[in-house]
Every structure is written in C-alpha cells, then in structure tokens.
Amino acid sequence: MPPIADQLRSVRHRIELACGACGRGADEVELLAVSKTFPAAAVRQAYAAGQRAFGESYVQEAVGKLEQLQDLRADTAWHFIGPLQSNKARHVAEHFDWVHSVDRLKIAQRLSDLRPQQAPDLQVCLQVNIDGQPTKSGVAPAHLRELALAVRELPRIALRGLMCIPAPQRDPASQREVFDRLAGLLHGLNEEGLGLDTLSMGMSDDLEAAIAAGASIVRVGTAIFGARDYSS
Numbered sequence: 001m002p003p004i005a006d007q008l009r010s011v012r013h014r015i016e017l018a019c020g021a022c023g024r025g026a027d028e029v030e031l032l033a034v035s036k037t038f039p040a041a042a043v044r045q046a047y048a049a050g051q052r053a054f055g056e057s058y059v060q061e062a063v064g065k066l067e068q069l070q071d072l073r074a075d076t077a078w079h080f081i082g083p084l085q086s087n088k089a090r091h092v093a094e095h096f097d098w099v100h101s102v103d104r105l106k107i108a109q110r111l112s113d114l115r116p117q118q119a120p121d122l123q124v125c126l127q128v129n130i131d132g133q134p135t136k137s138g139v140a141p142a143h144l145r146e147l148a149l150a151v152r153e154l155p156r157i158a159l160r161g162l163m164c165i166p167a168p169q170r171d172p173a174s175q176r177e178v179f180d181r182l183a184g185l186l187h188g189l190n191e192e193g194l195g196l197d198t199l200s201m202g203m204s205d206d207l208e209a210a211i212a213a214g215a216s217i218v219r220v221g222t223a224i225f226g227a228r229d230y231s232s
C-alpha cells in the first residue's frame with residue numbers, strides 16, 4: 001500500500017475524473033476520509049496531505065482518537081457515519097460536527113437535546129435504507145418524508161440531506177440506479193421546500209457512480225487508508 005498522501009492524491013484524481021465525466025465541478029464533491037479502525041497517526045498523515053474532513057463509525061474509538069488530535073480539532077471537521085445508539089448519543093452530540101446516520105426521530109431528539117448550547121448546530125443527514133436490506137439501518141423511503149419534516153423542526157440541528165449505504169454491486173449501472181433513487185428522494189423533499197443540499201453517497205468501490213448521480217459527499221476509507229483490520 002502506497003503512503004496515505006499518494007492514496008489521497010489518487011482518490012482526489014478519481015473524483016476529478018468522475019466530475020469531469022458528468023460535467024460537474026470537482027469542488028461540488030467533498031471527500032470525507034473515513035478513518036475508522038486507523039490510528040490518530042494515520043489521520044495526521046492525511047491532514048499533512050491536506051485532508052480536513054474525517055468520518056468515524058464507532059463512538060468510543062472516535063472519542064479516544066479525537067482526544068489525541070485536539071491540536072487539529074479547530075481545523076478539521078468530524079462526521080459520525082456509524083450506527084447510532086441512544087446511550088452513545090451524548091458523545092456524538094458533544095464531539096462531532098456532522099451526523100450522517102440519523103434514521104429515527106427519537107435519536108434526532110436526543111442529539112438535539114444533548115447538543116451543547118455553545119456549539120454550532122449539528123449538521124444532520126438522514127440515512128435511508130434505499131435498497132430494502134433487511135438488516136441495515138436507515139429509514140424506509142416510505143417514512144422518510146415524515147421523519148424529515150419532524151427533524152427539521154428540532155433546535156440545534158440543521159437538516160442537510162440524505163445518506164445511504166447500498167449493498168455492494170459490481171456493475172456500475174446497478175450502482176448508479178440505486179444512487180439515482182436517493183437523489184430522487186432528495187429532489188422530492190426539496191420540491192416541498194426543505195432546501196436540502198447534501199447527498200452523502202459513494203465509497204471506495206462506487207464513488208464514480210455516486211458522483212454521476214449527484215453525490216455531494218463521498219465517504220472513502222479503504223482507498224485512502226488501506227484494508228481495515230477488525231481483529232483487535
């Protein structure tokens with residue numbers, strides 16, 4: 001595996017090519033570096049290579065890492081993208097700038113209640129179970145509208161858009177079809193005046209299809225940091 005700086009450069013290049021291929025500006029897509037399971041030192045390497053936005057999936061791991069990265073905190077943005085549990089909501093509300101994985105009103109209410117008064121609004125995406133996976137988290141498309149209308153009323157939360165984690169598919173056309181569906185849901189909500197600007201979709205293996213479908217944030221782990229080791 002080449003150093004993180006080289007990997008980052010090649011991911012940025014992929015994003016530029018994908019944007020060019022569909023007539024979008026490369027500055028329309030934000031790269032979120034997903035650093036879960038990788039140590040603070042890996043984040044520092046990515047930071048040194050110019051990366052400023054990071055994604056984490058496990059609350060405890062992230063809080064420990066953030067403690068070691070206090071010196072970079074003001075200059076970085078941290079996005080929580082993992083499964084949300086009520087009992088961990090306090091840490092998420094206190095430590096993160098964004099949450100992509102809100103999929104029910106109760107957890108949104110807790111994040112709203114627990115967001116520190118002096119902090120800026122927590123930036124929130126609703127996770128949608130876009131391909132009907134039985135075990136996946138995410139609100140069903142049929143219940144999205146109701147959830148979005150409720151979440152946008154909560155104080156200390158800014159509803160920004162939608163996120164999905166589709167089942168992996170090899171075929172770019174099939175990848176694209178699922179991402180188009182999420183984009184369609186965002187469009188539908190915006191026709192009702194919700195003013196959402198964020199589509200968080202696309203990972204190491206399908207970011208091109210996501211960008212073609214309108215992704216504004218791609219979440220990339222493996223292609224930047226390498227394969228994850230869950231054994232420890």
Ligand SMILES: *Cc1c(COP(=O)(O)O)cnc(C)c1O
Pocket residue numbers: 034036057081082165203204205219220221222223
């Ligand atoms: C781990 C993770 C990613 C990164 O996936 P890669 O395939 O390693 O790029 C993106 N989004 C979410 C929600 C994740 O949990």
